Amino acid sequence: MRHGRCSFRLAAGSRPFDPHPPTTMLIWRSVFSLQRLPLAFIACLVVSGCSSNKSVCKPAADHSVVACLDGKPVLRADVKKHVVLSVHVPGKAARPDERTVALERELRVRLFAAEALRRGLEAPAGITQVRRRTVLHRKVIADEMKRLNIGPTHIDDKAARSFYTANIGTFSKMLSMSCRAIFVKDAATAEKLFKQVEAGDEAKFVALAKKSSQDSSAAEGGDIGIINRNNPNTDIELIRLSTGLRKQGAVGGPVKLSDGRFVILYVSAVHFREKPFSATQAHRAKNHMTRVRKLAALDKLFAELRGKSKVRVFASELERIPRPPKRGRIAPGKKGTVPSP
DSSP states (O other), X not given: OEETTXXXXXXXXXXXXXXXXXXXXXXXXXXXXXXXXXXXHHHHHHHTTTOOOOOOOOOOTTSOEEEEETTEEEEHHHHHTTOOOOOOOTTOSSOOOHHHHHHHHHHHHHHHHHHHHHTTOOOOTTOOHHHHHHHHHHHHHHHHHXXXXXXXXGSXXXXXXXXXXXXXGGSSEEEEEEEEEEEESSHHHHHHHHHHHTTOOHHHHHHHHHHHOOSGGXXXXXXXXXXXXXXXXXXXXHHHHHHTOOSTTOEEEEEEOTTSOEEEEEEEEEEEEOOOOOHHHHHHHHHHHHHHHHHHHHHHHHHHHHHTSOEXXXXXXXXXXXXXXXXXXXXXXXXXXXXXX
């Protein structure tokens, strides 16, 4: 017996039967229908279900995509606006790449904006996507400060006085600073020596200066005396490094000087024009403490959010973003600055 494309042979003495009951008929019709569909569409049904048509985040032909955050492109234009000259990181001879720092700042904005939405915070309607992210970023910062009770009003006068006394150099005008220094010619050695002296032990610094410093001051335990900020012959990087060290026993560096050497500084003595603790100083101390706590809290939040996210960085695309020009150095025997080499 034949029916359509299928053949059925009846055994002797058997009863004829319907080869296509309702359920069987539906199955065969489905098979015949699939045979007429394009093979690519059938594969789509089986593998992905054709439920979405999401584009894959990847580098673009116009080099506009520098990274992906949770499958969404991070654009070069958004990262470029964060590019500024990077600051020195204690213990590192080279400054961080400004493009990498800028990318992290853009990731922070985006992750904070997403966190704001999860917290039920909203941005005004009718603004651009970039502006919307910025507004949400600021709102989650304010919400985090409120949640953690971070602010001047949450700091009492006793805590402010204690902080002011321990960090008097932060709130006073510096009169003079005497330093010891270790000078070396390569970055790896400078970073290694910094780790040995960063605890602020002057005796250990003196011993290492005598042993390792490649400068005439090595014989005196690295003593370079008072750093004169008004002397045009003083290397600008040495001045910048010493300016940030406003406490006896502080260690800074290594930074590269204009002569190619790397320097590590130790503050052996510092003198300030101290002001007595008052309501004004209490206000300044509370604001400073607030900034310190705020930065620590936001860094922690960013680390948590970034750890939960998937980030892909396209290094070659990121390197296409121009780096900012280097700061100038003081020209020997002249006032003012000239571009750094």
